[in-house]
Amino acid sequence: MLSKKYRFHSRGGVRYTYQKGKTIRTPKMSLVYNDNSRGHQRFAVVISKKVIKSAVGRNCVRRRVYEVIRLQLPEFTDKKDCIFVIYSKEIKEMPFSDLVNLVKGLIEQSKVR
Numbered sequence: 056m057l058s059k060k061y062r063f064h065s066r067g068g069v070r071y072t073y074q075k076g077k078t079i080r081t082p083k084m085s086l087v088y089n090d091n092s093r094g095h096q097r098f099a100v101v102i103s104k105k106v107i108k109s110a111v112g113r114n115c116v117r118r119r120v121y122e123v124i125r126l127q128l129p130e131f132t133d134k135k136d137c138i139f140v141i142y143s144k145e146i147k148e149m150p151f152s153d154l155v156n157l158v159k160g161l162i163e164q165s166k167v168r
Contacts, residue, residue, distance in 0.1 A: 056118065057098065057125045057127070057128075060129065061095065062097060062098060063097050063098070068078060068091075068136060070144040072087055072088070072136045072138055073087060076080060076089035076093065077089070079161055079164050080162065082143065083146055084139055084140060084141050084142060084143070085140045085142070086137060086138070086139055086162070086164075088137045090134065090136075091134055093134065094150045095134060096137065097136045098137060099136075099137070099139070100134075100138075100139045101140045102116055104142075106142065112144075113145055115147060120139055123154055124139075124158065128153070128157065132160060
């Protein structure tokens with residue numbers, strides 16, 4: 056699991072990132088990112104109830120994406136806030152290697168590293 060240090064703690068930071076940030080979209084998920092002044096990266100994973108109805112399913116997807124981020128964390132050098140927004144319930148059944156490639160592709164497109 057991703058350490059609390061690297062996660063958002065309030066809705067204010069998420070709201071600010073949505074308003075001021077830049078977005079990169081794919082059919083299954085998008086990445087909203089913005090600069091921060093905290094000295095380290097912060098991440099959030101957002102899944103609507105319209106995508107996956109059960110809280111258990113949403114939390115499962117959230118944990119999987121946080122694990123991918125945790126494995127990629129040593130490669131980050133920029134200080135940015137990143138929000139991953141999930142649009143597809145296929146991510147729940149997606150093999151972990153495909154999920155890693157999807158997240159890596161979004162990160163490389165955004166040049167967040």
